[in-house]
Structure formats: structure tokens, C-alpha cells
Amino acid sequence: MTMTELSTPQPGIKRFIKIDWNIGALKTASPRYWSFVWMLIIMTTLGVLAWVVVLTTGGNAMGQRDNFTWGMWFADYMFYVGLAAGGLVVYASVHLFGAEQFRPLSRLAVLMAGLLTMVALLGDLTDLVRVWRIFWFVVTPNISAIFVYTGSAAGFYMVLCFVDLWILVTGVGGEKLAFRMTLIALPVAIYLHTTTAFVLALNKSRELWNSAVMVPIFLTSAVASGVALLLICAYILQHYHVLEFKKSMFRSLATLLATVIIMDLFLLVVEIATVYWPTAAKAGHTLRFSEFLTGPYAWQFLPVLTLGIIAFALLAGRKTRHIPAVQITASALYVIAIFFKRYTLMSMGFAIGPLGQTQNPYIPSLVEALIAIGLLSMGMLFFTIATKILPLRVPLEEHAAASERADAASEPTLEPGVAL
Amino acid sequence: MGASPGTAARPVRGGLERFLPLSLMLLFAVLVFSPATAAFAGQASSGQLFFYPCISCHPVNMVAGPGGTEHPSKPLPNGMQGHKIVLEAHDKLGEEACLVCHDDPTRNPGKLKLIDGTLIDITGDMSLVCYRCHEAKYKEFRAGTHGNHKESCVAAGCHDPHTPNYIYAGPVKPFVGVGFQFKGVGQARVPFKPLMAPPLPPPTVNPTWFLIAVAVGLFVVLALLVRLVGPVVVERLKR
Numbered sequence: 001m002t003m004t005e006l007s008t009p010q011p012g013i014k015r016f017i018k019i020d021w022n023i024g025a026l027k028t029a030s031p032r033y034w035s036f037v038w039m040l041i042i043m044t045t046l047g048v049l050a051w052v053v054v055l056t057t058g059g060n061a062m063g064q065r066d067n068f069t070w071g072m073w074f075a076d077y078m079f080y081v082g083l084a085a086g087g088l089v090v091y092a093s094v095h096l097f098g099a100e101q102f103r104p105l106s107r108l109a110v111l112m113a114g115l116l117t118m119v120a121l122l123g124d125l126t127d128l129v130r131v132w133r134i135f136w137f138v139v140t141p142n143i144s145a146i147f148v149y150t151g152s153a154a155g156f157y158m159v160l161c162f163v164d165l166w167i168l169v170t171g172v173g174g175e176k177l178a179f180r181m182t183l184i185a186l187p188v189a190i191y192l193h194t195t196t197a198f199v200l201a202l203n204k205s206r207e208l209w210n211s212a213v214m215v216p217i218f219l220t221s222a223v224a225s226g227v228a229l230l231l232i233c234a235y236i237l238q239h240y241h242v243l244e245f246k247k248s249m250f251r252s253l254a255t256l257l258a259t260v261i262i263m264d265l266f267l268l269v270v271e272i273a274t275v276y277w278p279t280a281a282k283a284g285h286t287l288r289f290s291e292f293l294t295g296p297y298a299w300q301f302l303p304v305l306t307l308g309i310i311a312f313a314l315l316a317g318r319k320t321r322h323i324p325a326v327q328i329t330a331s332a333l334y335v336i337a338i339f340f341k342r343y344t345l346m347s348m349g350f351a352i353g354p355l356g357q358t359q360n361p362y363i364p365s366l367v368e369a370l371i372a373i374g375l376l377s378m379g380m381l382f383f384t385i386a387t388k389i390l391p392l393r394v395p396l397e398e399h400a401a402a403s404e405r406a407d408a409a410s411e412p413t414l415e416p417g418v419a420l
Numbered sequence: 421m422g423a424s425p426g427t428a429a430r431p432v433r434g435g436l437e438r439f440l441p442l443s444l445m446l447l448f449a450v451l452v453f454s455p456a457t458a459a460f461a462g463q464a465s466s467g468q469l470f471f472y473p474c475i476s477c478h479p480v481n482m483v484a485g486p487g488g489t490e491h492p493s494k495p496l497p498n499g500m501q502g503h504k505i506v507l508e509a510h511d512k513l514g515e516e517a518c519l520v521c522h523d524d525p526t527r528n529p530g531k532l533k534l535i536d537g538t539l540i541d542i543t544g545d546m547s548l549v550c551y552r553c554h555e556a557k558y559k560e561f562r563a564g565t566h567g568n569h570k571e572s573c574v575a576a577g578c579h580d581p582h583t584p585n586y587i588y589a590g591p592v593k594p595f596v597g598v599g600f601q602f603k604g605v606g607q608a609r610v611p612f613k614p615l616m617a618p619p620l621p622p623p624t625v626n627p628t629w630f631l632i633a634v635a636v637g638l639f640v641v642l643a644l645l646v647r648l649v650g651p652v653v654v655e656r657l658k659r
Contacts, residue, residue: 032648039644046637053630065621365624370634
């Protein structure tokens with residue numbers, strides 16, 4: 001397939017796989033845009049170099065050790081997979097529940113979901129050290145290992161997101177196909193987040209992971225952080241005139257965010273209460289959790305509570321919830337809180353080993369940190385370029401038509417003469 | 421009588437030396453393939469416990485006495501003190517410790533008491549006797565989290581009821597033997613201590629070329645960041 005010039009008056013637009021790629025927008029981009037792109041390219045390159053160090057010198061370059069077998073990559077995997085949930089919630093609410101106010105966000109949401117899942121999966125590959133071993137993972141899967149399910153679900157979900165994006169951008173199949181795709185994507189997303197939570201929850205020997213509340217808390221954290229990131233990105237793209245949104249859309253998004261945040265915090269408090277409830281507390285369990293409340297791991301866990309509560313407090317007030325600065329601050333705080341939560345979750349399994357050995361807190365090595373930054377930069381780079389060249393703006397006529405359909409469905413007309 | 425040069429005196433093998441390799445092979449085969457290897461810790465291949473084999477000399481059967489009474493066929497002499505059984509851990513039960521589990525020595529100490537007062541044979545399920553005081557541990561045992569899913573305490577054969585704080589470990593192939601015992605539980609509860617201190621993680625190693633590349637890369641990123649953010653900050657300051 002080759003790119004073809006489109007017979008439109010706009011120069012620089014080329015059609016490829018039925019998508020109009022605005023390559024010309026890159027040529028006319030401002031120097032500041034390119035400075036940002038180059039910054040991301042360099043950081044991605046540093047990440048690649050760090051990965052080369054792992055490939056050439058082995059896992060010794062990483063901070064992960066025998067008693068801390070998972071590191072930054074796993075915290076990032078949980079974080080990115082969770083962030084991808086926000087896109088799906090918005091996308092699904094448009095097509096399944098008729099939340100038309102979110103329709104202008106749908107393409108952006110699906111793009112973010114796909115890219116974030118891609119970054120999460122690439123992080124897994126860097127941890128393999130000898131990355132070609134992924135071949136054996138694929139051809140000889142150990143079906144009793146939960147990683148088989150979460151890994152394959154993430155791969156499938158990523159492909160699904162990009163196919164969804166293609167359908168939304170090209171309009172192939174219309175609203176009907178988009179609706180059907182949502183019917184597939186929603187269960188797959190729930191499956192992905194559930195299996196990711198199961199990676200922790202099914203570890204019988206790690207007390208703080210082995211909790212039934214892990215799955216719901218994982219889902220609420222994922223949706224909350226995903227919606228928060230989407231809100232931030234929407235504001236940034238509106239600031240740079242890439243997309244335009246109504247204020248009511250941001251208000252709806254902020255209300256949704258506040259609701260999910262309080263659910264997430266509630267589940268966290270329930271988990272803590274279960275651990276410390278006087279008649280149910282187990283010595284080993286409380287000892288392990290205390291490491292995160294007052295012990296050497298408190299710097300990881302306390303921000304989860306404090307930032308989470310501040311974020312909710314900011315969004316709780318109806319009078320202030322619509323203020324963009326409040327929305328952005330609360331969203332940013334919660335995204336950071338969830339990052340700490342993922343980091344804490346990873347540490348919770350290793351802080352005190354199954355034999356009772358207390359471990360020093362895990363700090364990623366230079367190589368691990370650069371790989372993480374490199375992957376994040378790569379995701380941001382793709383996103384920055386995609387927002388420039390992809391038609392992410394939902395056509396007004398499509399939005400208007402959908403709004404009319406929604407209005408018609410929600411407000412049935414009354415027969416003349418029928419008394420209200 | 422001298423030996424000729426061509427026929428050097430061959431050392432004559434004695435009986436033991438001749439059969440030594442064969443004996444060793446036979447012994448090895450017996451040790452490896454013996455049914456004893458299938459026995460659990462503290463248990464002979466016959467299934468009998470090694471600890472205090474009372475019933476081998478004092479069989480658990482009652483004989484009819486005068487006046488329709490019953491008495492053990494071979495009662496323990498001198499109460500239960502005859503064999504100088506030393507209690508450890510269970511000695512906290514006091515002077516009457518034996519009677520906590522065993523029936524009256526004048527009747528049949530080969531019968532053990534259950535929580536409801538009924539008597540069971542000493543060859544029966546001893547875990548039911550443990551249940552009298554160790555209810556929680558018994559439940560764990562039934563659930564399989566204690567005792568490695570063995571059918572009963574007798575089958576597990578880890579503890580001698582007289583010295584329950586010692587644990588019998590299984591024999592190691594090919595030295596089947598009777599295994600060994602070690603003190604698994606102290607008299608007083610002590611907080612759990614890890615088996616060993618966590619190993620010090622080895623330092624991470626970064627090649628020099630990588631460190632130089634990182635330094636250069638970060639410098640360029642910083643310069644680009646200044647270029648990106650600088651004008652915005654200056655503009656804000658001017659306002």
C-alpha cells in the first residue's frame with residue numbers, strides 16, 4: 001500500500017489505509033513543537049541505550065534482585081494498563097450508554113488507550129532481558145500462569161484499540177460497527193484489568209497481594225487515573241487548538257472522576273480496616289502493612305492517601321468543580337497518586353518476604369529509570385505526532401447527528417392532546 | 421616354596437574382600453528399594469511408630485478378670501513410671517500428665533482418652549487425642565495446612581506425643597535409617613526470626629560509554645527544556 005495524494009484543497013494530506021494523514025502539519029509545526037519532539041526523541045534514545053546495556057550486560061544492570069524480583073517495569077505495567085482504562089470508559093459510555101457529551105473525546109480516548117497498552121507491553125519485553133524468549137512464551141504458554149492471560153489480553157486489547165481508532169477515524173461500518181466493537185472491547189478491557197489484578201491476588205504466599213478486593217480496587221484505580229489523564233490531555237489539546245470541547249464535557253468528566261475517586265478511596269480504606277480490625281487482625285498481616293504506614297515504605301504509600309484525599313476534596317465542591325485549574329490539579333494529583341499506588345502494590349509483595357525477611361525499599365537503577373522514561377517518552381512522542389497528523393477531531397455533523405439521535409431517544413414525543 | 425618369576429604371586433582375596441563389591445551393591449539396592457523408603461518420618465516400613473513402642477510389649481487387649489471385670493493382659497508395672505519416659509513440653513501438664521491422655525494404668529494405658537471421655541485404641545487416630553487441647557492446630561491438620569495432608573497424626577509421624585516439641589525428619593535416600601529429630605518448637609513462644617539475613621544486593625554495573633551517553637543526552641534534554649519553557653516563563657514574568 002502506498003500513500004496517495006488526496007484531491008482536497010488542503011496541502012500535505014495523504015490518504016493511507018483510508019485515513020487522511022496530515023503530513024503537511026508537521027512541516028508547518030512551530031519550533032517549540034519540534035523542540036518538544038526532539039526532547040522526546042532523545043529521551044527515547046536514552047531508553048533504548050539503557051535497554052542495550054541490559055541486553056549486553058544482563059539483568060545485573062537492573063535494581064531487581066532475588067528478594068525483589070519485580071521492579072519498575074511491573075509498577076509501570078500496572079500503571080499504564082490502568083491508565084488505558086480511562087479511554088475505554090469514555091469510548092464505551094458514548095457508544096453503549098449514549099453519553100454524547102463525551103463523543104468529541106472518543107478518538108483521543110481510544111488513541112490513548114492503544115498507546116498506553118503498547119507502552120505497558122514494551123515494558124514487559126525489557127524485563128525479559130533476553131527478549132527473544134517471548135517466542136517461547138507465545139508458542140509454549142504455561143496455562144496455569146496468570147501472566148499468560150494478562151499478557152495476551154494486553155496484546156489483544158492494544159490491537160483492538162487501534163482497530164477501533166481506525167473505525168472511528170475512517171467511519172467504516174458507521175455507528176453500528178463502532179457499537180459492536182465496543183461490545184467486544186468492554187469485556188476485553190475488564191478481562192485485562194482483572195487478570196492484571198490476579199497477577200497479584202493469586203499469590204498465596206504474599207499476604208498483602210492475596211486479597212479478594214484487589215480486582216475491584218484495581219478497576220476503580222484504573223478508571224479514575226485513566227479519566228484523570230484523559231482530562232489533562234483534553235485540556236492540553238484544547239490549549240493548542242488541536243481539539244475543541246464544551247465546558248459541560250469537562251464538568252461531566254470531572255464529576256465522573258470525583259465519583260470514581262471516592263469509590264477507589266473507599267475500597268482502599270476497607271482493605272486497611274480489614275487488615276487492622278482488632279478481632280480479625282493477623283500478626284504477619286499487620287506487620288507487613290505497618291511497613292507501608294509507618295515503616296520504611298511509608299514514603300510510597302502515604303502519598304496515595306494524601307494526594308487521593310486532596311484530589312477528591314478539590315472535586316467535591318460543586319461550586320469549584322467546573323474551574324479548569326481545579327480539574328487539572330485534581331487530575332494530576334490523582335494520576336501521581338495512582339503511580340505511587342502501583343509502585344506500592346509492587347513493593348507490598350516483597351517488603352517482607354515469605355520467610356519473614358525484611359527488605360530494603362526497592363529503588364530502580366539508572367538503567368531501569370531510563371528504560372521507564374524512554375518508554376514514557378516514546379508513548380508521548382507517538383501521541384504528540386498522532387495529534388498532529390491524525391484526524392482526531394470528530395466531525396461536527398457526526399456529533400450533531402448523534403446528539404439528535406440521543407435527544408430523540410431520551411425525550412419521547414407525546415401525542416397531541418396527551419395531558420402531562 | 422618360592423613363586424616363579426612368571427607367575428607373580430596373585431594376592432589371594434579373602435572372603436570379605438571377594439564379596440565386598442557385591443555386598444555393597446546388594447546393600448545399596450536394599451537401601452534404595454527397601455519399602456522403608458516409602459515410610460514417613462518417624463515411622464517404620466511396617467507403619468508402626470518408632471516412638472516408645474509400648475504396645476509391642478504391652479498389647480492392647482483386655483482379659484477377663486474375676487467377677488466379670490477386665491484388666492490389661494500385661495499391665496504397665498509401677499504405674500507408668502517403669503520405662504522412665506521423660507516428658508518434654510507436655511510435662512507442663514503436671515504430676516498427672518500421663519492420665520491426661522492415657523487411661524488408668526490399672527486398667528489399660530494402651531487406651532487413649534478423647535475429649536468426650538470415650539477411649540480409643542493407641543493404634544487408632546491419635547490426632548483425635550491432640551484435638552483435646554490443640555483445637556486450632558487440629559483444624560489446620562484436617563485442612564492439610566499442617567501435617568502435609570497426611571491422613572492422621574500417626575501416619576504423619578512427625579511428633580512423639582511425649583516430646584511433641586521435637587520433630588522427626590524423614591530419612592534421606594539412600595540412607596534410609598530412621599531419620600533424625602530436631603527441636604522444632606520451643607517451650608516458650610518466641611517471635612519468628614528469618615532463617616538468614618537478606619543478602620546484600622550486588623551493585624549495579626553501568627558501562628562507561630553508557631554513562632557518557634546519558635550525561636550528554638540529559639544535557640541536550642535540559643537545553644531543549646529551557647528553550648521550551650524559557651519563553652513562557654519570561655512572558656509570565658513580564659506580565
